[in-house]
Amino acid sequence: MTHIKNNLVQVKHQISQACQLANRSIDEVLLLAVSKTKPSAMVEQAYHAGQRFFGESYIQEAIEKIEQLSHLTDIQWHFIGPIQSNKTRHIAELFSWVHSVDRAKIITRLNEQRSEQDTPLNVCLQVNISGESSKSGIKVNELAELAQLTDTSSHLTLRGIMAIPEKNASIASYQKMQQLFQQLQQQYPSVDTLSMGMSSDLTVAIAHGATIVRIGTAIFGQRETIANN
Template sequence: MTIKSNLLAVKQQIINACFQAQRDSADVKLLAVSKTKPTSAIEAAYAEGQKDFGENYLQEAVEKIESLQHLPDICWHFIGPIQSNKTRLIAEHFSWVHSVDRLKIAQRLNEQRRSQDTPLNVCLQVNISEETTKSGATAEEIIQLAQYVAESEHLVLRGIMAIPAKNAPIEHYQKMQTLFLQLAKQYDSVDTLSLGMSNDLTQAILHGSTMVRIGTAIFGTRT
């Protein structure tokens, strides 16, 4: 299978899920997760019209971003756990960050984004399945964090993100959708529910996801 055919297959999955959810497929953005894959794979996906790419590993991502500066309109999303000492690189190299889960990280990103021409698009990570091994804030903590981000000069609150547990109950998706709608009602800038990967794409779209994060189904097994 080629990256072109893989992209077409994933997009068809999105269309099918949106049909089931009675939604317009244009309302769901595909984020291609390219971690551990070479820049040639990203260029191949870009050539097929894919512009949004997600990265989990910061140092690897920065190297890719710098080597692919010749591609216009490419948009980089950081989706991995954030350590305090890594915020500057995120603030300086990415357009989006999906994994802000505590005030200290938001404060550092806001301060370190000053040198950029545009604010940083922020999704807050919710630990919706309350797994001790995963990053993310509780739904209650998200409300307070959202207020800080919304009031920050160099950040834009775009929404929330979660990685539900494998075979998570429908209630977890419902909670994410409810929290997203609550924040969207409160903040005009909120338009993104980053939810759903290869194994739960349909479930996520049925519960309002506006951005799905797909890696292996596009690029093949990670090395």
């Protein structure tokens, strides 16, 4: 457990330094520990070190962890991976947040499958800001339509946008995401989230308005390779 606890301390220190450089409060940036491919025991170690927010990308793996860690009632689970339409029910039923919505069909299914007994599912729309064919996400010109659809879905709450800029992306990509985020904020009172920045680029992401940084490697070590599910 010691190395995970120490890694969390180090990452939080990096976030604090990045916030200072950007003249922002550290309270404006939430650390999402990306626990995909890591066993539930490591998630629990991070939990006991004070971490409460965890990101998963693979449904079957996430289901197992959520069940195994159900005794930790204040964990908040975020789905951050590509979404297959036949897996939306699990996301709607098990997660508090989803960061990777990129199609109208997914929005409709999540809204229909979220129980009325639950609080609305918090949604970020994924923008393919670098235009990479290998990555999920909408084009910039598709954002307005999907934002409106999400906002008018009774069991969803539009919280913002998410991006995974390409490796060594230019500052322009981060600037564009910040601009899109600010525009959405002006249109929708519920929008307060720019999910952007990982272990390798958290400083530049925070400098450009990120409110959630998704950190895996720097906390848990190199991720394992598993079959997509």
